[in-house]
Amino acid sequence: MSGELAVTGLRVAYNRGVPVVDGVDLRVPGGTLTALLGPSGCGKTTVLKVVAGLLTAGAGEVRIDGAPVLGLPAERRPVGMVFQKPLLFGHLTVGDNVAFGLRMRGVPRAARRSRARAMLDLVGLPDVAGRRVGELSGGQEQRVALARALVLDPRVLLLDEPFSALDAELRLRMRELVRRLQRELSTTMVFVTHDQQEAVDLADDVALMLDGRIEAVGPPSSFYADPPTLSAARFFGGVNEVRGTVTGSSFACPLGELRLGVPAPDGPGVLVVRPESLRILGADGAPNTVPATVREARFAGTHRTVVTTAGGIGLTATVAPAVPVEPGDRIPLQLPPSALRVLPDTAATDTTGADTTAAATPAAAAPVAATAPTTEDEDVRA
Amino acid sequence: MTVTRELRPATRPARVPRGLRVALLLAPALGVVVVLFGGGFVQAVAQSVGYQPYPPARDLSLDAYRALWADPAVRASVGITLRVALVSTAAAAVLGVAAALLVRSLGRTRRGFAALLQVTLPLPHAVAALAMILLLAQSGALSRVAAGLGWVDGPADFPALTQDAFGWGIIASYVWKEAPFVAVVVLAALSSGVAELEDAARALGASAAQRLRHVLLPVLAPAVAAASVLVLAFTLGSYEVPFLLGRPFPATLPVVAYQQFRDPDLAARPLAMAIAVVTAVLVGACAVAYLSLSERLRG
Incomplete structure (x- = not known):
């Protein structure tokens, strides 16, 4: 079995009210890792809990390897789950925690001990089987939780922001561990996170979820190079936005007539360009070069962030640390045609919670609107 | 002109050492415990070994403790005291846990039922005992209903559930009062992340039965044990309920102690x-067990 997960038309509402998840379609190919990415409160955990059987769906379908699973209780689904907290059982040893699921299945003691030890070896904790849970560090606890889920050989493993409570360096190591395990075991995984960097580092595919819907699905690189929607571009942070109108291959905006390297439909739209794509040239002449005034230049270690004004619009560029620009300088700023994308202006306000500090439009700086209630509501508990 | 000024560390008002401060703050409460309870206990120990503050003076001895086991009233009393305390505690624990789990499984009505559980907590035990007389005695409501339904020929034929040899009336009174207490303690324990552990187990x-056996009960065990120890301590030492609902012989230890205390000799x-x-x-042993279990619960 490949462990292909297909979620179709999923709808979940709390207290019979406004749905927190509505019309979610998601397909995760077997043996791959998909990151379900989105801001807090967008419904990611709700989707995961419905797949795991811990919440009931109002409508929709969940299939694993083609078989519908919504009618099955959580304990009979071929799904494992690692939660945000390790949720280890304090009255059991580490080894007994890992072997818990095997015990529930009636696996004999010797066999479950041996499999638990093997799984602890796999997550890099070969000598802790006899320890109490309270003797472990936070990172070790999450490794044990991972081993406890994987020992059952689930067809789909769901990970609900399992490393969000760990420090940055440990989080990186845990990501590598998950990636290694996923490759070695070929387990289908869905990894929920609100951290775009984590999603990009880990996933074969990223499913961006905003306001209870899947906004876009695709390989991580596509969200940077070719964002499918304005909201997706904003969630991945730091894009410059310029409003204007497309006519053929040119874009009329306050910066002038810009040439587009990628076609876009005629009519109004929002041009997005990443700060690292902007170039500060030595002399005018390249296409799409506009005069700009440097307002601010900040050193940021690996690069400099240069905030400029051009045509009355703020544009942010990131350049090499050695580029000699100072506030007040007038510079030629190039917007390379191949780096420009024009997207429909569907996101009037930013509900992504992403960093939009480079956005050139006031609308892009709207505050986060997190409206989904917590998932603890009993009305939809399975 | 240069002005030099001697630099001194900022002076602080003299502080009372922390240990002394805590002791002083606790002194009024500790005074009551030490003088009334400690003093009473010391008096009881002294008088049990023969000390009496009035003539004639007696030699100190452990004769009274030896006589305890020789006295058939006391021997019978130990049996009924332990029976009533253990059965009441076990029943209160089982029913309390069951009630807490049931209340937790309710939806929106959960809070109302949780509040209902607490209604019996502030009622005095003497009131509970009198309620049991009105309900369970052969002249009580239950016997008359049974007679009315034809289950027994008359109220007097109804089984004796108060002033009975086993102590059913006393046990019923304790369970009525203490099961809600256990339930409240268990509900508090259930609110601290147990649902998440159950989700992890699912x-x-x-299965539901496996979650109860392998997750819920082990997680709740320290809280249930701590509450049960308190119930056991109370039922061992309580006087008024067995006095009102029990027989004069065999009576529970506190009742026998009072009977002996009232003896004109x-x-x-x-x-x-x-x-x-x-x-x-x-x-006291129950209190020590409680403190030990509480420590485990916190740990």
Whole structure:
């Protein structure tokens, strides 16, 4: 079995009210890792809990390897789950925690001990089987939780922001561990996170979820190079936005007539360009070069962030640390045609919670609107 | 002109050491405990070994403790005291846990039922005992309903559930009062992340029965045990309920101690005090067990 997960038309509402998840379609190919990415409160955990059987769906379908699973209780689904907290059982040893699921299945003691030890070896904790849970560090606890889920050989493993409570360096190591395990075991995984960097580092595919819907699905690189929607571009942070109108291959905006390297439909739209794509040239002449005034230049270690004004619009560029620009300088700023994308202006306000500090439009700086209630509501508990 | 000024560390008002401060703050409460309870206990121990503050003076001895086991009333009393305390505690624990789990499984009405559980908590035990007389005695409501339904020929034929040899009336009174207490303690324990552990167990394939056996009960065990120890201590040392609902013979230890204490023959006083001391030691052991379990619960 490949462990292909297909979620179709999923709808979940709390207290019979406004749905927190509505019309979610998601397909995760077997043996791959998909990151379900989105801001807090967008419904990611709700989707995961419905797949795991811990919440009931109002409508929709969940299939694993083609078989519908919504009618099955959580304990009979071929799904494992690692939660945000390790949720280890304090009255059991580490080894007994890992072997818990095997015990529930009636696996004999010797066999479950041996499999638990093997799984602890796999997550890099070969000598802790006899320890109490309270003797472990936070990172070790999450490794044990991972081993406890994987020992059952689930067809789909769901990970609900399992490393969000760990420090940055440990989080990186845990990501590598998950990636290694996923490759070695070929387990289908869905990894929920609100951290775009984590999603990009880990996933074969990223499913961006905003306001209870899947906004876009695709390989991580596509969200940077070719964002499918304005909201997706904003969630991945730091894009410059310029409003204007497309006519053929040119874009009329306050910066002038810009040439587009990628076609876009005629009519109004929002041009997005990443700060690292902007170039500060030595002399005018390249296409799409506009005069700009440097307002601010900040050193940021690996690069400099240069905030400029051009045509009355703020544009942010990131350049090499050695580029000699100072506030007040007038510079030629190039917007390379191949780096420009024009997207429909569907996101009037930013509900992504992403960093939009480079956005050139006031609308892009709207505050986060997190409206989904917590998932603890009993009305939809399975 | 240069002005030099001697630099001195900022002076602070003299502070009372922390330990002394805590002791002073606790002194009023500790005073009551030490003088009234500690003093009473010391008096009881002294009188149990023969000390009497009035003539004639007696030699100090452990005769009263030896006499405890020779006295058939006391031997019978130990049996009924332990029986009533253990059965009441076990029943209160089982029913309390069941009630808490049931209340937790309710939806929006959960809060209302949780509040209802607490209604019996502030009622005095004497009120509970009188309620049991009105309900369970052969002249009580239950016997008359049974007679009315034709289950028994008349109310007097209804089984004796108060002033009975086993102590059913006493047990019923204690369970009515203490099961809600256990339930409230368990509900508090259930609110601290247990649902998440159950979700984790479900995701690992545990059925409802397996979750109860392997997750819920072990997680709740320290809280249930701590509450049960408190119930056991109370039922061992309580006087008014067995006095109102029990037989004069065999009576529970606190009742026997009071009967001996009321004896006009002052020679019976050491025996009364020995019974009181034994009861106090049993309750003290329960208190130590409670503290130990509470420590585990916190850990």
